[in-house]
Each structure stands twice: as structure tokens, then as C-alpha cells.
Amino acid sequence: MTSNGFPPARIARLALLGFGALVFLSPYIFMISTAGKTQSDIFTSSLTLIPQRWYFFENFAKAWSRVSMPTLLFNGVVVCLLILVIQVIVAVPCAYAMAKLKFRAARAMMVLVMLGLLVPIHATALPLYVGFDRVGALNSYVALVAPFTISVFGIFLFLQFFRSMPDDLIHAARLDGMSEVGIIARVIVPNAWPAITAFSIFSVVAHWNDLYWPLIVVSNQAYATPPLGLLYFRAAEAGDDYGALMAATLIITFPLVAAFLLAQKRFVEGITMTGLKG
Template sequence: MSGALVMLMPFIWMLLTSFKAPDEIFSSELRFLPENWYILENYTEAVTRTPLLQFLLNGVIVTIAIFLCQIAVAVPAAYAMAKLRFRGRKLMFAAVLLCLLIPPHAVAIPWYLLMYQFGWLDTYMALVAPFSISVFGIFLMRQFFMTVPNDLIHAARMDGFSELAIVWRVMLPTAMPALVSFGIFSIVAHWNDYFWPLIVLNSPDYYTPPLGLVSFRNDDTGNDYGPLMAAATIVITPLVVAFLLAQKRFIEGITLSGMK
């Protein structure tokens, strides 16, 4: 319980700061609860000073597009490496494990040059395309598919299912816990991504939520912490709600994916 409280303390402090007036935020006296509640003012300014709702919509579009692309690649690839027998299967899986060791920042420059050559800078494509393939997703789904009995696949083949039909009509529904687990990882990572959108975007029309929060920084007067914390609370709320709704499936997916 105490460990959970320590982990939650920054979020609790962020929430309480979003309730305070500016003079209380910069007060030398430490207080958890505000004397004068400043909720309406901070949250109204957070929504009206910048097009925060547009930033949230951009974040939804980008994270969902990335996730769907990743699933379209990860599920068939994972099925092939888990259940099909072909030459080079182990080498391919070793390549997947090797790619897990490469941080995204290490390939940022080649990605940027590729986006420039395609003319995709400052578009949704620049945000989605580099992350459309997830080696972590392939690894996680492959580990889950290893736990699926081969008899289920043999029965599907006897019923006349093609390999693609087995992937999408048999394996995908079976792998729903792993799919939810991967979805949480993917959406949280790309919803909170600040580095890559900062490089490829110039127009505020395509800003994602983390870039939108930078709008509350003022080089002359400093950060406006009340509206900033209010905007940050709004930004992380969808992630918290999504995790709370999917936490049972998330735990199942992580647990079952490590059985083999």
C-alpha cells in the first residue's frame, strides 16, 4: 500500500495543483488541499487557451492508426513464427529479438530522412508510418500463440479454413488478452510520445497532446502551472480510464504470454 502511494504521489500532486490558485502554487508553505479552490478557472483556461480538444483528437487518431497497423502486421507474423514450420523460422525470431534492443531514438535520423523523401513531414503519416510495425507486438503475440493447442489449428484446417482465415477468425479471438495487453503498451507509449512529433511536426493542427502541453510554457513569465496541471490531468485521464477498464485482460495477457 505504501509503495502504491509513493508511485501515485506525483499524480496526486498534479491533480491537487490543478485545483489551486497561482499564489498558493508558488507559496512557500506546503499545503496539500487548496484554501481557495481554483478548479473552474484552471480547467477553463486549459481548454480555451489552446485547442486542447483538437490535440486530444489528434492523439486518438494517431494512436488508433498505429495500433491497427501494428496488429495487421504482428498477428500474422506471430502466427507464422509460432505455428508454421519453414526454413529460417528461428533466424527470423532471433531478428525480432535483436530489434527489441534497438531504441527508437537510434533510428530517428533515417526515419526523418525517409519521411522527408516521401513528403510526409507535418502530416499524420509522419506520426504513424515509422511505428506501423512493432517487434514487441510480434514477440508478445508469438509468445501467446505458443500456448494455443495445435489441435485447434488442425481442426480449423479440417473445416476448410485457409491460413489467413485461421489467423483472423481463430487465433485473433483466442489472443484477445494478449491483444489488450499490447494495446495498453502501444497506446500509452504513442499517446505520451513527445520526441518524434516534436521532430516531424510544425503545424499545430497536427499536434499531439504532449506537444499541446508545451503551449503553457512562457519564456518570459515562466510556466503557468495551474492550467498546465489541469491540461496534463485531462491528457492522462483517457489512459487511466482505459487501463482501469482493461486491467483484468491486461494481467491475463501478460501472464499467459510468459507461459512458454
Template sequence: MMPPSPAFRLARLAILGLGAAVVLYPYLWMISASLKPQTEIFSASLSLWPTQWFAAENYGKAMTRIPMLRVLANGAGVCAAILVFQIVFALPCAYALAKLRFRGREVLFALVLLGLLVPIHAISIPLYAAARDLALLDTYAVLVVPFLLSTFAIFLFRQFIRALPDDLIAAARMDGLSESAIVWRVVLPNAWPAATAFAVFSVVAHWNDLYWPLITVSQTRLATPPLGLLFFRAAEAGDDYGALMAATVIVTLPLVALFLMAQRRFIDGMTMTGVKG
């Protein structure tokens, strides 16, 4: 196969660069607005570079009007707890569906795929009623418990584990390992790319989730980042956009840092899950 011509590579780079610019511009505008005074944000000029720096005032309000550090800690704690339990529950299920032979395995996998089609909004009313009856509203537990089992995690791990050599599993059994030990001592160390990819999906989804915290939490001390932004906007009467953009930058920065740190394993995990269907 002939290598692509320089003109083709240049055109491809230009198209990718244009796409990146379109995607990044709202984020750059958000950062720019967080550095400007209110009067400059809605001026006729479209310059991203502020003529008057207002960063100290905007970020100072973002950190003091609500307990921002606690909001970030809530988000980190809730996402970490959900992720740990999701992996603990999903990995053995995925291993059983990928490597064990038993009656009804394909039916169970079909049910997992069916679970992927059910959004949280469709079952939020019975979940809310159950949380109310169990007195879990306005607690950290209500933010974690409904998401302990992830059908997407089972599907992703199952696809990855199917690509592992059967000889590896057989050798572990010959060494006397139980099926549970194989999951945690053989499968998990080899499944880190898939685990990292799923971690990015899980953390981003639950860090950005506003719907469930909004209907189950009413106290600022329990607020996750999106709900904290909502409380901040209410405290600011909704018109201090410089401070609101500063708070948004603070909330989104951990996700950007997470993806930059995990991007290589994320790409590996997403590509390797399709090696063997």
C-alpha cells in the same frame, strides 16, 4: 503449504500501500496544483487540499489557450491508427513464427528479438530524412507510418500463440480454413488478452511520445497531447503552473481510464504469454 500468517499479510499490505502512495503522490500533487491559484502552489504548506479553489480558471485556460479537444482527438486518432496496423501486421507474423514449420524460422525470430533492442532514437535521422524526401513532414502520416510494424507486438503475440493447442489449429485446417482465415477467425478471438495487453503498451507509448512529433510536426493543429502541452507552455510563457497542471491532468486522464477499463485483460495477457516458451 501453510497459509501466510495475519502478521505477514498485514506487513505485505503495508509495503504495497507504501509503494502505491509513493507512486500516486506526484499524480495527486498534479491534481491538487491544478485546483490552486499560482500563489498557493509554491507556498510553504504541503497540503494537497486547496484553501482557495481555482479550478474553473485553470481548466478554462487549459481548454482555450490551445485547441485541447483537437489535441486529444489527434492523440486518439494517431494511437488508434498505429494500433490497428500494428495488430494487422504483427498477428500473421507471430502466427507463422509460432505454429508454422519452415526453414529459417528461428533466425527470423532472432531478428525480431534484435529489433527489440533498437530504439526509435537510434534510427530517427534516416526516418526523418525519408519523411522529408517523401513530403510527409507536418502531416498525420508522419506520426503513424514509422510505427506500423512493432517487433514487440510480434514477440508478445508469438509467445501467446505458442500456448494455443496445436489440436485447435489442426481442427481448423481439417474444416478447410486457410492459414489466413485461421489467423483472423481462430487465433485472434483467442488472443484478445494479448491484444488488450499490447494495446495498453502501444497506446501509452504513442500517446506519451514527445520526441518524434517534436521533430516532425510544427503546427498546433497536428499536435499530439505531449506536443500540445509544449505549445501550451510556450503560450503561457512557462509560468502559469496551475493551468499547466490542469492541461496535464486532461491529457493523462484518458490513459488512466484506459488502464482501469483494461486492467483485468492486461494482467491476463501478460501472464498467459509466458505459459509456453
């Protein structure tokens, strides 16, 4: 043990974790640095994180004005919120049925959920695009939301969490005369907030950052999501104004960072508790 009371093994772990955190944060640090630089500072031969001339206000003003940033953020919030709400409404009853109800198709449903985890959106993009085109639903919130309303990952996550809940709690609710819908609404959901919060972080981050599907179904900038808006911004700026581009990226990523920092405690609880078996 060292003189300050910290064992060498703990110091080594902290140093390793600190190095890993620095590696993961380095792109964000680079974005912040670039967002405060002028073009001459960005393309200078010397690499420095601290701008020689502070240019944050000008770059953020460009980012906010040259694309419709409020529209991009609004679309991102609407799309992610609609997807999340519908996913939870669908996934919670499905996971509850598979975890706590006894029926013949339970094993088959579990197999289908596991198979669903293996099917990426890229495999179904073409038939989905053709279907939305046939019904005239391209360039709409329906096209952005509908393919993601059923989340097999959410069903699997909630299934693991519900299995750790005591069966006596469910039996007591049934003895009190609650229906299965009442049990889900008044017993399961209030006790499942850690898992719901953890899933919300996964869902919002995935769909807020998604560029592939919006790039396929959206050509009208009025329905552009944040990553697609960044693509429009870069095209409008011919890829030259990297300071303003990094400022726009910071504006778009800030809501995710803030949401995670606010919900990190429940996120860790949800991830931890879904690994428990009842």
C-alpha cells in the same frame, strides 16, 4: 496470527504494496492538488495538498481555451488508433507464422525480432526524418504513424501467447478446410483478445505519451499530439501558470487512466498468459 485473523506476513505485504502504490500515485496526487490552486497557493512557503482557495474551474477553463485541447485529443486518438490497428494487423500473422508454422527461416526471424527489440527510435530518427522530408510528408499523420506500424515487441508478445495455444485447435481448423488466413481471423484472433488488450495498453500509452518523435516531425500545431500540445501550452504561458498547466496535464492523462481501469482485467490476463509455454 493477529486477533483480526490476518497473519503478520500478509499485513507486511499489504503495507509494502500500499506504500509502493502511494509512491507511484504521488505525482498524480500532486497534479490534482496543483490544478486546484491559485498562483499564490502554489508558490507559498507551506506545502499543502488541499488548496486554500478552490480554483479548479478557472484552471481547467484556461487549459481548455488557451491551446486547442479538442484538436490535441483528436490527434492523439487518431495517431494511437492508426498505429495500434496496423501494428496488430502486422504482428498477429507474423507471430502466428513463427509460433505454429514450420519453415527454415523461423529461427532467423526470431533472431531478427530479438535484435529489433534492441533498436530504439532514436537510432533511426535522423534517416527517417530525412526520408519524410524528401517526400514532403512532414507535418502529417503519415509521419507520425508510419515509423511505428511494425512493432517487434508486439510480435514477441503475441508469439509467446500463441505458443501456449494447443496445436490440436489449429489442426482441427485445417481439417475443416480453413486457410491460414481463415485460421488467423476465425480461430487465433478470437482466442487472443487478452494478449491484444495487453498489447493495446502498452502501445497506446507509449504513443500517447511520446514527445520525442512528434517534436521532430511536427511544427504545425494542427497536427500536434497531446504531449507536444503541452509543450506549446507551456511556451505560450511562459512557464508561469502552473495551475493551468497541471489542469491541462490532467485532461491529457485522464483518457489513459480511464482506458487502463476499463481494461485492467484483460490486461492482467494477457500479461499472465503470455508467460505460459505450450
